[in-house]
Amino acid sequence: MTRSRLVLPALAIAVLATAVPSAAQTPLPATPAEDPLDARDARxxxxxxxxxxxxxxxxxxxxDTGKPVVVQxxxxxxxxxxxxxxxxxxxQTLRRLxxxxxxxxxxxxxxxxxxxALKTQIQGLADRLAAVEQAAAQATPAAGEEQAAAPGSExxxxxxxxxxxxxxLAGDYDGAEAAFAGFVQTWPDGPKSPEARYWWGKTLSVRGAHAExxxxxxxxxxxxxxxxxxxxAVVELARSMVALKKPQDACRTLAELPKRYPKAPANVTSRATATRTQAKCA
Incomplete structure (x- = not known):
């Protein structure tokens, strides 16, 4: 805050203090008739x-103080x-900032x-895919090896x-099971081997051999x-997982269906929906 300091000279102030008060203390006339001054002069x-x-x-x-007098x-x-x-x-500016x-x-x-969250979601999808692929890679033809040589295996x-x-097609599921098992044994890497495994799985599901x-x-x-x-085949795998009381594996398998086969037939997708409900997938 700016202040101006005014130090009054002692001598000049003393003169004012002794000379002016005498005139200021002179009594004025008590009545308007004796007052030589008009109202303006009185003010x-x-x-x-x-x-x-x-x-x-x-x-x-x-x-009294001996200090300079500060006049505001x-x-x-x-x-x-x-x-x-x-x-x-x-x-206000600080509050806005x-x-x-x-x-x-x-x-x-x-x-x-x-x-x-996006990274977690991507990682989850990658993990599910890896789990399904790992399960497929670890699959063994143990059930097929246990089957005896079937007719037509040569x-x-x-x-x-x-x-x-x-x-x-004739309803001979036992004979079909043996025939497809023999086919897989004889031609494990043949072009028809994956489809033979699919139909073989169908015959195994009929008799309740869900693990095989x-x-x-x-x-x-x-x-x-x-x-x-x-x-x-994807839906049937999920159904087998549900029967084996492995709902999480079933849900991971079903999660791959729309990604791998987006144009799957309606009857397949409806069965997939029913299986997802059975597995209580999220």
Whole structure:
């Protein structure tokens, strides 16, 4: 705050203090008839008396304290108000900046959380895919090895496959099971081997051999072949998992169906929906 210092010379103030009060203390006439001054002169005298009193107070303060007398400028209140207004403006600006900073910080944290959630989701999908592929890779033809050599296991693979299919269409599931098992044993890497494993799994499911059926279905869909029977093999694998009380594996298998076979027939997708309900998939 700006202050102006006014140090009054002791000698001049003393003169004012001794000379002016004598005139100021002179009694005025008591009645208007004896008053030689008009109303305007009377007010002027009153102002002069006020100034004299203030000067005397300053002189006495200087005499008693021995310190310079500080006289406050007339516009001190105005300047204080101006400074107060400026401080208020600065506080409002600071509040706005703080609000903007808090908003930016919140948006940044939200973006970080969204990014982390997206990474988790991607990792979850990758893990599910890896689990299904690992299960398919670990599948063993143990059930097939236990089967005895079936009719048609020798000779032409096309004829052997057709004979096994004919047995199944005729309702001879035991004969079809033996025929497809023999086919897989004889031609494990043949072009018809995945489909033979699929039909073999069907015959195993009919007699409730769910573990052997799951192994056959896994062998059938290894590599996710783009064939007409592959989507149904995925659903049958999930159904076997449910029967084996492995609902999580069933759900992981069903999760791959729309990604691997987006154009699966309606009857397959409806069975997949029913199986998902049985497994209580999320």
């Amino acid at each position: 002027r005298v009153e102002r002069m008396e006020k100034v004299v009193r203030e000067l005397r107070a300053i002189v006495f303060q200087l005499r 400028p007339a516009d001190t209140d105005a300047r204080m108000q101006e400074l107060s207004d400026r401080i208020g403006d600065l506080e 703080n609000g903007s900073l808090e908003t930016a910080t919140f948006e940044l944290e939200q973006a970080k959380r969204d990014n982390a 000779g032409n693979p096309t004829e052997a496959f057709a004979k096994a299919r004919q047995l199944m 059926a799951a192994s056959a279905y896994l062998g059938a869909i290894r590599g996710w072949p783009q064939t007409s029977w592959a989507p149904d």
